[in-house]
Amino acid sequence: MQRPQAEDMTGFDPEFSNLDQYIRVITRRIWDERRIDDIHKYYSDPCLVETPGAVTTDIADVVNGTVASLGIFPDRRPLAEDVIQSGDAQTGFLSSHRGISAMTHLGDGIFGPATGRRVHARAIADCVCKDNRIVHEWLVRDQAAIALHIGLTPRELAERWLKERGGWNKAVAGPAPGGYVSHVSEDPVARGYAAAIEGFARREKVDLAQVYDDAVHHIGPGGITRYGHEEVEAYWNGLFGALKVESFAVEHLAMQRGGGRADRAALRWRAQAVHTGDGAFGAPSGRRVEILGINHVEFHEGKVLREWVLVDDVVLWMQVLAEA
Incomplete structure (x- = not known):
């Protein structure tokens, strides 16, 4: 895979020539090499x-969650x-990092007793990176x-x-630290x-023919293609058909072109809604729900050819089923 060219990494360790390298290296060190203490080095x-x-x-929660x-x-x-990025070293980079974990359920924990089953699960992490730290x-x-x-x-x-x-x-999340303002691209696509x-x-x-390529390949929650x-x-329509959306916010939108890659974008969005109809989440409960979603897409001639949608269906079910 062709890597991004060197960029201004002021404030980062000299070994890092660009944000893509920084994210991949620190992820490998913490997870592949099990250098858990590096969390204290690379997280504020x-x-x-x-x-x-x-x-x-x-920071102890990050360490404990990893362990x-x-x-x-x-x-x-x-x-x-x-890794799809925006921002710069001075104001803070935003990296949107998509990865898939290949793993075996060998230990007891929040997913119940160990089953020994093989698991593949995707995640996307949007990280504000400044002065060598997330x-x-x-x-x-x-x-x-x-x-x-x-x-x-x-x-x-x-x-x-x-x-x-x-x-x-x-809990309710506070504002982004350090005055970072999330980037919303002006790119028309x-x-x-x-x-x-x-x-x-x-x-x-929605006019799908204007947005999606005829051969669009979509991977959604549950790893369903x-x-x-x-x-x-x-x-x-299945996701939103049973919800009355009261507000929808684009929190981050980055577009990357060139570099020998397909044009691609990262979108983080948040919807506040009420569960009012039958559908993917059972009979209407009247419960208020929040959906935090992150999408990655690749374009071909200005239309989406590949789409990855990360929405936590388990957390959606928790909100629908929770007692008022």
């Missing part, structure tokens, strides 16, 4: 980390698929894929977690894609 303390189901600020994950999946190896992270994992691979439905895992955690109690996702969320008619306009439209 405090560091605001938000997932769809939790908000933490203490716990390796206890459950001791052979876990995150395979880096792409200072803010948004992380979405495909928990549904893990559930399905170990013999549970996403709903069953959600019910287990609600019972163990005493209900739904996600990227903006058109973001507008299409908002259109699906608001149940508006879909092809073509009809199946992609069915996914988005």
Whole structure:
């Protein structure tokens, strides 16, 4: 794979010539080489980390979460698929890092007793990187894929977690540290894609032929693969068809062109909604839900040819099932 050219990395260790290299190297050191103490070197303390189901600020939570994950999946190896970036060294980079973990469920933990089953689960981490450290992270994992691979439905895992955690109690995330302002690209192709996702969320008619290539390949929650306009439209309508979206925000939108690669974009979005209809999440509950999603896409002649959608279906089920 062709790597990005050298760029201004002021404030970073001299060994790093660009952000792509920085993200791949520190990920390999922490996960592949099990250099857990390097978290203290490459993460600020405090560091605001938000997932769809939790908000933490203490660096000890990052360390403990890494150790716990390796206890459950001791052979876990995150395979880096792409890094899409925006920003700069002075104001702070934003890396949107997509990877898939190949691992075996060998330890007891939050996913229940060890099953010995092989698991493949994707994640995307959006990280603000400045002065050689990650200072803010948004992380979405495909928990549904893990559930399905170990013999549970996403709903069953959600019910287990609600019972163990005493209900739904996600904290409210604070502002980004250090004055970082998330980037929203003005690129018309990227903006058109973001507008299409908002259109699906608001149940508006989306002209798929203007946004998606005829041969679009979509990978969604649960690791489920879909092809073509009809199946992609069915996914988005299935997700939002049972929800009344009250607000939709594009939190980050980056577009990268050139470098011997297909044009590609990273989109982080957040929807506030009410579960009002039948559909993928059962009978209407009237519960308010929040969806934090991160999408990666690759374009061919201005249209989406490949789309990766990271939404945590387990956390969505938790919100729908939680007692008021």
